Amino acid sequence: MIRLDIAILGLGTVGGGVKDIINESPRLKEKLNVAAIWVRKEKVDATQNKTNDYQSILDNDDIKVIVETLGGIHPAYEMIMDAFKAGKNVVTANKAVVAKYMEEFIHEAKQNHVSFRFEPSVAGGIPWIQNLKRVLRIDDVQSIGGILNGTSNFIIDAIANQHVSFAEALKQAQDLGYAEADPTADIDGYDVENKLCISTDLAFNTLVKPGDAIKKVGIRNLLKEDVDFFLGRNMNIKLIGQARLYNQDKLAISIEPTLLPVDNTIATVNGNLNYVQLTGDTIGPLGFLGQGAGRKPTANALLQDVVDILENNPYYDIDGSHRLVIDNHNFAAEYILRTELDLIDLQDVSRLEGRYWHLANQTIESAHMLYQEVLQRDNKAIMFRQ
Structure with missing residues (x-):
């Protein structure tokens, strides 16, 4: 079975939930590997895969998916756009940045032939x-x-x-x-x-x-x-x-x-x-x-998106034509x-x-x-x- 390398941006409530669910689930540990965790400079811990060097994550060809759990507009917007330009798929629970920049994200993802998914950005753990x-x-x-x-x-x-x-x-x-x-x-x-x-x-x-x-x-x-x-x-x-x-x-x-x-x-x-x-x-x-909302329900929905990418499950295409x-x-x-x-x-x-x-x-x-x-x-x- 193919094991997918992912990077988590932020290790707060939701990011920590993503890491915990993977660690606690034998079936997910077979499918997913947390290869890197981006955190702010003061929280860097090399022994736990924590880094503040985002470029090193973007340059790592083995990492296919960026899981953005920072919340807010900045630096989430810039980091998501950089991920697309580096050929990375992105999943996020960040409703504020998705609502504001939906059009830009969809365009950039298409330009770089990668996936943009945001299931938990609305209604958290509900598969809405x-x-x-x-x-x-x-x-x-x-x-x-x-x-x-x-x-x-x-x-x-x-x-x-x-x-x-x-x-x-x-x-x-x-x-x-x-x-x-x-x-x-x-x-x-x-x-x-x-x-x-x-x-x-x-x-x-x-x-x-x-x-x-x-x-x-x-x-x-x-x-x-x-x-x-x-x-x-x-x-x-x-x-x-x-x-x-x-x-x-x-x-x-x-x-x-x-x-x-x-x-x-x-x-x-x-x-x-x-x-x-x-x-x-x-x-x-x-x-x-x-x-x-909540740590585990939101993290669960994020991981559903990650597994969909792993399994090449199709995603609804929005072009905003209406x-x-x-x-x-x-x-x-x-x-x-x-x-x-x-x-x-x-x-x-x-x-x-x-x-x-x-x-x-x-x-x-x-x-x-x-x-x-x-x-x-x-x-x-x-x-x-x-």
Whole structure:
């Protein structure tokens, strides 16, 4: 059997998980060899294959696959591009760099006749991209979305079921390693945005990047009062990212705290789990539940990509030829907004109860414009999609 030499970039949570799974699995040790581990200068240890000399890895013809686990944009972007130019296949879990540079990576990989794979960049250990590719062999996909951030889901669930405040729930998430010291990416929707861009590129064979066109409301301003208010009406809150195709050439894309009946499938997804789904022409709605992050689940998905390269399993080809336009002006939705402001004089806005206002006859675009105006005067306001 051919044994594939790989190099791991970074030996943190996920990189360490990749190394551990290989070491612990006799079947993987027969297939894969960790020939080098790139780390920052202060962490070099020659006795453990750790080096900060990336060029030596690029120059090693025996190393066929680079496993990038650094996270962030730099130096990940430069190292991935250099790997392609050196004729190396790349697998990564780095949603931020994939979402931003998908087009460049695909082009460079094709130019150098190597593979670029990123299964764990969306929904961690869930085989979401693999199954999305299978559906696309037969169906056109009409919509994708779901719970794409386990940290925000954990926080909402803790507020609802442990009856704690947002601050207490966030502290729990940080203590458990689900949230970073700076939780901005998780609670303001940026992590979901990256994953949604990658999924949209694949589902619709287009190329979209994070930015203002994708309408975002995070959970930073969520209060226990909000969770209790809607639970009293048999509704759960979930931070949902979704992309829908309409008029054949337009995409409505948004990330919003969304109200769901408590017995809805997505509403019952608790803890730090992810739930991602698609709707296809013939298969209809199809959903996947599992760990969206974590050391072993993410490392497992990375290694699935590595083994696919070893076994020459084909990969879905994205060329971005469907140049779809993000347009949230024509997609109808209804919202509820909690604010200290009096909105009684606004058209299509009515008081629901107390500080909660119902926004009728809205598009995604119009509702988010109104919300941004409200935030200028009440920076603690929050909007929920109904």
